[in-house]
Amino acid sequence: AYNGSTIQSELMRTRDFRSFDLVPMTGTASHNKGIALFPRRVDGTYMAIGRQDGENLYLLQTDDLTHWDDGELILKPDQPWEFVQIGNCGAPIELDEGWLMRKYSIGAALLDKRDPSKVIGRTKEPILAAADQDREGYVPNVVYTCGAMKHGDMLFMPYGIADSSVGFAFVDIKDLLAVM
Numbered sequence: 181a182y183n184g185s186t187i188q189s190e191l192m193r194t195r196d197f198r199s200f201d202l203v204p205m206t207g208t209a210s211h212n213k214g215i216a217l218f219p220r221r222v223d224g225t226y227m228a229i230g231r232q233d234g235e236n237l238y239l240l241q242t243d244d245l246t247h248w249d250d251g252e253l254i255l256k257p258d259q260p261w262e263f264v265q266i267g268n269c270g271a272p273i274e275l276d277e278g279w280l281m282r283k284y285s286i287g288a289a290l291l292d293k294r295d296p297s298k299v300i301g302r303t304k305e306p307i308l309a310a311a312d313q314d315r316e317g318y319v320p321n322v323v324y325t326c327g328a329m330k331h332g333d334m335l336f337m338p339y340g341i342a343d344s345s346v347g348f349a350f351v352d353i354k355d356l357l358a359v360m
């Protein structure tokens with residue numbers, strides 16, 4: 181959540197998709213807006229990817245869905261394009277091969293399915309970057325996704341462009357895994 185001056189992580193809950201509750205998150209990892217929940221518990225534990233230091237990605241674990249403390253460092257910027265900002269771009273997507281994550285400018289990382297603290301692979305080059313016509317806007321020269329979904333053998337990925345418009349991309353999952 182962002183009110184124009186302060187960032188706070190909040191959990192949106194619903195039972196019927198007609199009414200929603202916003203529940204503030206607590207804990208040391210909740211003071212940034214970079215938390216992305218895994219779509220299911222892993223070995224009975226809630227997990228999330230967090231960017232609480234604004235620079236690296238951490239695997240967060242908790243038994244309380246609204247309280248997130250410091251996690252285990254799993255990804256640091258490695259490639260030059262990642263040093264602008266590394267992020268999680270929404271919930272990890274479960275594949276047979278592991279947990280797929282997208283990153284700003286947009287790259288991808290594959291985490292082990294049973295132990296998401298283990299990075300199996302990551303792209304050396306972006307799979308999607310701002311095109312010349314996409315470089316102007318409220319937040320210039322940025323593409324990002326807050327979610328994606330597996331559809332058959334493809335990854336369907338809506339993405340924001342400079343905080344001004346939205347685009348849609350389809351990525352062949354086999355091709356994506358091959359470049360990791």
